[in-house]
Amino acid sequence: MIKKVLIANRGEIALRIIRTCHEMGLKTVAVFSTADRDSLHVRFADEAVCIGLPPSRESYLRPDRIISAAEVTGAEAIHPGYGFLAENADFSAICEDHNIKFIGPPPNTIRMMGDKNFAKNTMRNAGVPVVPGSDDVVKSIPLGKRIAEEIGYPVMIKASAGGGGRGMRVSKSPDDFESQYSVAKAEAESSFGNGDMYIEKFITGPRHIEIQVLGDGKGNVIHFGERECSIQRRHQKLIEESPSPVVDAKLRAKMGEAAIAGATAVNYEGVGTVEFLLDDTGSFYFMEMNTRIQVEHPVTEEVTDCDLVEFQIRVAMGENVKQREISLEGHAIECRINAEDPFNDFAPCPGTVTTFHPSGGHGVRVDTHVYAGYMIPPYYDSMIAKLIVRGRTRDLAIRKMQRALDEFVIEGVRTTIPFHLQLLRDKRFQAGDFDTTFLESFKLKPEDE
Numbered sequence: 062m063i064k065k066v067l068i069a070n071r072g073e074i075a076l077r078i079i080r081t082c083h084e085m086g087l088k089t090v091a092v093f094s095t096a097d098r099d100s101l102h103v104r105f106a107d108e109a110v111c112i113g114l115p116p117s118r119e120s121y122l123r124p125d126r127i128i129s130a131a132e133v134t135g136a137e138a139i140h141p142g143y144g145f146l147a148e149n150a151d152f153s154a155i156c157e158d159h160n161i162k163f164i165g166p167p168p169n170t171i172r173m174m175g176d177k178n179f180a181k182n183t184m185r186n187a188g189v190p191v192v193p194g195s196d197d198v199v200k201s202i203p204l205g206k207r208i209a210e211e212i213g214y215p216v217m218i219k220a221s222a223g224g225g226g227r228g229m230r231v232s233k234s235p236d237d238f239e240s241q242y243s244v245a246k247a248e249a250e251s252s253f254g255n256g257d258m259y260i261e262k263f264i265t266g267p268r269h270i271e272i273q274v275l276g277d278g279k280g281n282v283i284h285f286g287e288r289e290c291s292i293q294r295r296h297q298k299l300i301e302e303s304p305s306p307v308v309d310a311k312l313r314a315k316m317g318e319a320a321i322a323g324a325t326a327v328n329y330e331g332v333g334t335v336e337f338l339l340d341d342t343g344s345f346y347f348m349e350m351n352t353r354i355q356v357e358h359p360v361t362e363e364v365t366d367c368d369l370v371e372f373q374i375r376v377a378m379g380e381n382v383k384q385r386e387i388s389l390e391g392h393a394i395e396c397r398i399n400a401e402d403p404f405n406d407f408a409p410c411p412g413t414v415t416t417f418h419p420s421g422g423h424g425v426r427v428d429t430h431v432y433a434g435y436m437i438p439p440y441y442d443s444m445i446a447k448l449i450v451r452g453r454t455r456d457l458a459i460r461k462m463q464r465a466l467d468e469f470v471i472e473g474v475r476t477t478i479p480f481h482l483q484l485l486r487d488k489r490f491q492a493g494d495f496d497t498t499f500l501e502s503f504k505l506k507p508e509d510e
Contacts, residue, residue, distance in 0.1 A: 194261030226296025278330030306493030
């Protein structure tokens, strides 16, 4: 029985988890670095424990300190949120060893899906379409070149243990393969401590579509429809929406069945996301599976009227997933509000927020840990808020988002709000005519225009 949950994360996701826990009658424990002492997730938790200095490696990436905090406060479960230790199989195992419930998949599942090559083979065996590519880790440049020639250029060189766009490079011909492979491998070793690489066919102009799934580890898996995540900069998502403007009921069912087959193949427990590339012919290919709650989960919650964090916790408590059809009603869009200067190559802008006036009104949701007077630290991801809107149609949701962005006042630091406003006015975006390369041709107008 879980009565108290420690949230091994920070910022808006920690606060979002705390709110659901309180609605479920559960006590909460926040952990924080010295830089996050004044964050709202610390203020709203029932208890809070400082776990170290600002750098993540001295606080949020320290399993020993997080476990100690759980033991001292008597927390029976740990929710990892996203990022940090959320997809760390060793941390999940450490929780098991200390009789603390990890709210997420067991270690072996995380390990299997975290190894992209193993995950790809698992999905292929489950009948899920996969992108043509190497069957195993590519350990040398000559071998990589032979595989690239077989499947045809361009190819994507990807880190087996990668994520977030790191350790990924596109090779367009044999002439640049060696340099792109070397750069990707070095980045992977630096970011993940693992330089294993694999190669797959690069799908030109694809859309990034992901399916939200929930499993109970007992063979029951359901899906919650798709999210459109193609608006990306350097493989980092900036805007997400549900449903996708190009996915109809037939394709949704087909992709949902594939996602369920893949999750069932690993006896999945908890919420997870099966990510696909969708080409212009309607063919889709498995890309990866994220074994955690996603940043963009609110758009799914808004169109399904489901609390995905509550489902996570209930599954962790041993509840079964009931087989049922999840219907999507209306249209939801999320804009990630980052403390970045979009007119200066999106340079991070830490500092003190002097004014903070979030948007409101019907169908508007703001997930944030920020307030007037809050100091944005320079040590972590620059996202400071997620603005989510819901409308009856996509056109109405776009107009509502434009209005909400106009109302959202943040002073003291630069933010990406001006970028989002310009993008939402773009005729191609409004028509749903975009893919993952969209921002390569999108021209941000100067600030004074």
